[in-house]
Amino acid sequence: MKIAVAKGDGIGPEIMSAVLKIFDANKVPLEYEMVDMGKWVFDKGFSNGMTPEAQQTIERLGILFKGPMETPKGKGVKSVNVTARKTWNTYANKRVFQTLHGVDTVFSKAGIPIDITVVRENIEDTYGGIEHMLTHDVALSRRFITRPGSMQVIRYAFEMARQKKARRITCGHKANIMKITDGLFLECFYEVAKEYPDLKADDIIVDDLCMKLVTRPDTFDVVVLTNLQGDIVSDLCAGLVGGLGFAPSANIGDHICIFEAVHGTAPDIAGKNIANPTALLLSGFAMLRHLGLTENAAVIENALLYTLEQGIHTGDFGDKSKPSLNTTQFAEAIISNFGKKPELNAKELLANKPGTPTPLKLERNTMLESKEIENEKIIGVDMFIESNEQPDVIAKKCQRHGGVKFNLINISNRGTQVWPTGSVYTNLVNQYNVRFESIDNYPLNQQDIIGLYVSLSGDFKIASIELLNMWGDKKSYSSAAGQ
Numbered sequence: 001m002k003i004a005v006a007k008g009d010g011i012g013p014e015i016m017s018a019v020l021k022i023f024d025a026n027k028v029p030l031e032y033e034m035v036d037m038g039k040w041v042f043d044k045g046f047s048n049g050m051t052p053e054a055q056q057t058i059e060r061l062g063i064l065f066k067g068p069m070e071t072p073k074g075k076g077v078k079s080v081n082v083t084a085r086k087t088w089n090t091y092a093n094k095r096v097f098q099t100l101h102g103v104d105t106v107f108s109k110a111g112i113p114i115d116i117t118v119v120r121e122n123i124e125d126t127y128g129g130i131e132h133m134l135t136h137d138v139a140l141s142r143r144f145i146t147r148p149g150s151m152q153v154i155r156y157a158f159e160m161a162r163q164k165k166a167r168r169i170t171c172g173h174k175a176n177i178m179k180i181t182d183g184l185f186l187e188c189f190y191e192v193a194k195e196y197p198d199l200k201a202d203d204i205i206v207d208d209l210c211m212k213l214v215t216r217p218d219t220f221d222v223v224v225l226t227n228l229q230g231d232i233v234s235d236l237c238a239g240l241v242g243g244l245g246f247a248p249s250a251n252i253g254d255h256i257c258i259f260e261a262v263h264g265t266a267p268d269i270a271g272k273n274i275a276n277p278t279a280l281l282l283s284g285f286a287m288l289r290h291l292g293l294t295e296n297a298a299v300i301e302n303a304l305l306y307t308l309e310q311g312i313h314t315g316d317f318g319d320k321s322k323p324s325l326n327t328t329q330f331a332e333a334i335i336s337n338f339g340k341k342p343e344l345n346a347k348e349l350l351a352n353k354p355g356t357p358t359p360l361k362l363e364r365n366t367m368l369e370s371k372e373i374e375n376e377k378i379i380g381v382d383m384f385i386e387s388n389e390q391p392d393v394i395a396k397k398c399q400r401h402g403g404v405k406f407n408l409i410n411i412s413n414r415g416t417q418v419w420p421t422g423s424v425y426t427n428l429v430n431q432y433n434v435r436f437e438s439i440d441n442y443p444l445n446q447q448d449i450i451g452l453y454v455s456l457s458g459d460f461k462i463a464s465i466e467l468l469n470m471w472g473d474k475k476s477y478s479s480a481a482g483q
Contacts (some may be wrong), residue, residue, distance in 0.1 A: 001030055001291065001354060004058045006037040008067025010265025015277035016067045018331035019284050025335040028288065028296045029354065032065075033057055037080060039070040048087070049080025058088070058256065062359035065287055066260045067280060070267075078129060081260070085122050089366075090251035090258050091149060092156040093120040094286070095234045101344045102308030103242040103317055107217060116213075116237050117164070117222045119157040120230025121185075122251055124149045127227045134463035135386045138431040145181040145226065148368030150188040156252060157224040158196045164222075169193075171203040172225040172233060180478055185226055210236060245316055248282035250290070255359035259287035273326045276314040278304070281334075292354040298347040303334045305342035374472035378444045380406070380437035381452065381467055382477070385460040388430045391419040394460075398434050401455040405448055406436040412480035422482065433480070437468060 005020070007013040023030065035054035042049050049071065058064045064084070071079045085093070097116045099108055107114055130142040154171075161169045171189040175182040186203055193201035204212070206229045213220065213233070217240050225233055238247035244263035251258040261280040269275055281304060288297035312333050315324040325333060387394055391411050398408050411419035412433045416426055436452060438444050446467075453462060469476045 002033055002061055003030055003063040003065055003287075003291075004035045004054075004061045005032045006035050006054070006064065006066040006069070008261075008265065009038045009040070009070040010068060010267045010270040011275035012038070012067025012069065012261075012265060014270070014273055014327050015261065015275050015280045016065075018277040018327050019281050021328075021331050022281065022300060022334055023284065023296075026296055026300050026338060028293060029352075030291075030293075033061065035064070037066065037069060037084075039072055042072050042080070048078070048083050050084070055087075059359070062256050063287065063291070064256070064258045064260075065284065066258060068261050068263055068265045070265045082127060082129075084258060085251050086127070088253055088256035088258070089123060090253035090256060091121065091123050091152045092252040093122040093230065093234070094118075094160065094250045094252060095120070095237070095262075096248060096282075096286070097234075097237040097241045097246075098345070099241060100246055100308055101305065101342065102311060102313070103246055105240065105242055107240060112218050114217045114237075114240055116217060116220050116240075117160070117166075118230060118234040118237055119153065119160065119222065119224040120234055121149065121153040121225070121227045123227070125227030132464070134384060135429075135431045137429050138463075140464065143178075143181055145184050146368070147184060147188060147370045150185045151192065151370075152368075154185075154189050154192045154224055157222060158192055158199065158201075161199055161222040162196060166199065166221045168200045168202070168221040169196075170209070170220060170223045171201075172206045172209045172223055172229060173203060174206050174229065176205055180476065182226065189224065206233065209233065213237065213240065242317060245276045245279050246282070247279050248286055249279075250283065250286040252290075255362065257287075257290060259283045259290075273328055274315050274324075275327050276316050277327055277331065278314075293352050294350040295352045298349045299338055300334070301347050302341050303337040303339075305345060305347075306337045306340045307334050309342050309344070310337075372471075374474075377470050378438075378446070378449070378467050379441050379470050379475075380409070380435065380444070381449050381465055383434045383436065383453070383456055383460075383462055384464040384466075385432050385434055385456070385462055386430055387432055387460055391422060391428075391432070394432060394434065395419045397459045398436075398456065401452060401459075402436060403452075403455075405438055405442070405444065406452060407439055409435045409437045410480060410483055411435070412483070415481055417480040417482040431463060435468070435480075441470075 007016045035057050037050040037054055069080050095118045099114045124144050126141050126143050128144050132140050134140050173182045173186050175186045238244045249260050249262045263279055285297045285301050311319050311322055313324055314330050402408055410417050413428045
């Protein structure tokens with residue numbers, strides 16, 4: 001069985017070498033095809049951080065095992081890590097956070113065990129990176145949450161929770177504020193939950209989740225979140241078990257999967273052979289189990305856990321009264337402990353059932369689309385205009401353009417209504433949202449919207465527009481604060 005391997009930048013080559021040495025010592029039945037990715041590839045002019053040959057190899061083999069990678073700063077290029085996840089639609093980022101005996105934390109000292117699996121949506125949200133300056137003072141980021149994308153990651157989370165015999169699955173969200181975007185994600189969560197009546201499914205507002213994670217982390221089991229919130233929460237959970245040096249990461253897609261260390265490249269210690277390879281090794285266990293190499297994974301993980309229990313450590317953690325090992329020595333210590341079992345959390349030795357990671361060869365892009373149940377109609381438009389005038393002046397100008405089809409409903413600034421009612425104490429910026437709705441909710445077409453745009457552009461620079469849609473009798477757009 002062959003997989004693609006990218007060693008990474010900084011400490012990447014050192015920790016990857018250590019992990020592959022451990023795999024080879026255990027006779028893991030894998031072959032490695034090295035691929036070129038990372039900062040030096042950016043520097044050669046490849047804007048996505050990988051060579052075309054690397055992309056072809058990964059798409060042919062279906063599995064990428066990668067070290068940490070650096071994205072050059074100030075060159076306008078996207079993160080190679082994010083690009084890889086999005087390019088190959090690895091929609092579920094799974095990170096398992098467990099108490100490791102020998103890695104002291106506040107919770108381990110208090111005898112509170114942690115075993116939390118965070119499943120983060122990996123493709124959408126603000127990670128689309130779609131941003132614009134609407135005026136010289138106002139920046140806009142578009143946040144996409146889709147029904148098919150949400151269903152993919154949530155269904156994966158439920159299936160994984162059932163397989164691991166989880167006691168609880170929780171949706172973290174901010175639907176109290178982002179009622180449409182996070183509201184859609186939460187709606188999908190409970191829709192899928194109906195198919196898994198054996199699992200206790202609940203939800204929690206993400207700020208409350210963060211507070212409870214640092215006070216009672218043992219009450220959580222599987223947590224599924226949108227991309228940005230999941231990114232923050234997963235790093236918080238890493239802090240609960242000792243830091244990113246003990247945080248594995250698996251990026252799961254239908255055709256291609258990526259297993260990686262999510263910590264940084266640590267250029268200050270690169271080349272010194274003192275880096276901690278544990279996070280990459282833990283990610284490797286997830287990869288081995290994904291490939292059906294469950295016995296190899298269990299033997300090596302038991303050896304790692306036994307090694308940690310013995311107080312053996314690299315310089316970044318552990319009992320400072322005991323000498324630390326370098327990267328190579330730490331790997332050799334794990335190898336010497338093959339066949340031994342830890343006192344706590346020993347892994348069951350299940351026979352290997354290897355499959356093949358080779359993906360299906362796709363001829364075209366997959367279109368994700370759910371069935372539209374109710375009829376759609378356009379009933380208005382939000383026009384985002386640039387102006388430094390007062391709200392009542394803007395309103396008088398806008399009302400001249402409504403004609404026989406549009407009513408000016410309200411004007412807001414930074415999401416707060418400033419007309420027809422508002423407060424003089426509301427600070428303004430030079431970008432307003434003027435909302436027009438059709439008279440009596442009469443269905444409009446795009447030509448009507450274009451006509452209003454052309455008319456209104458005689459008075460204002462229009463920076464952006466959004467249609468106001470309805471499906472059935474449900475308005476599918478937000479209200480301004482104070483509206």
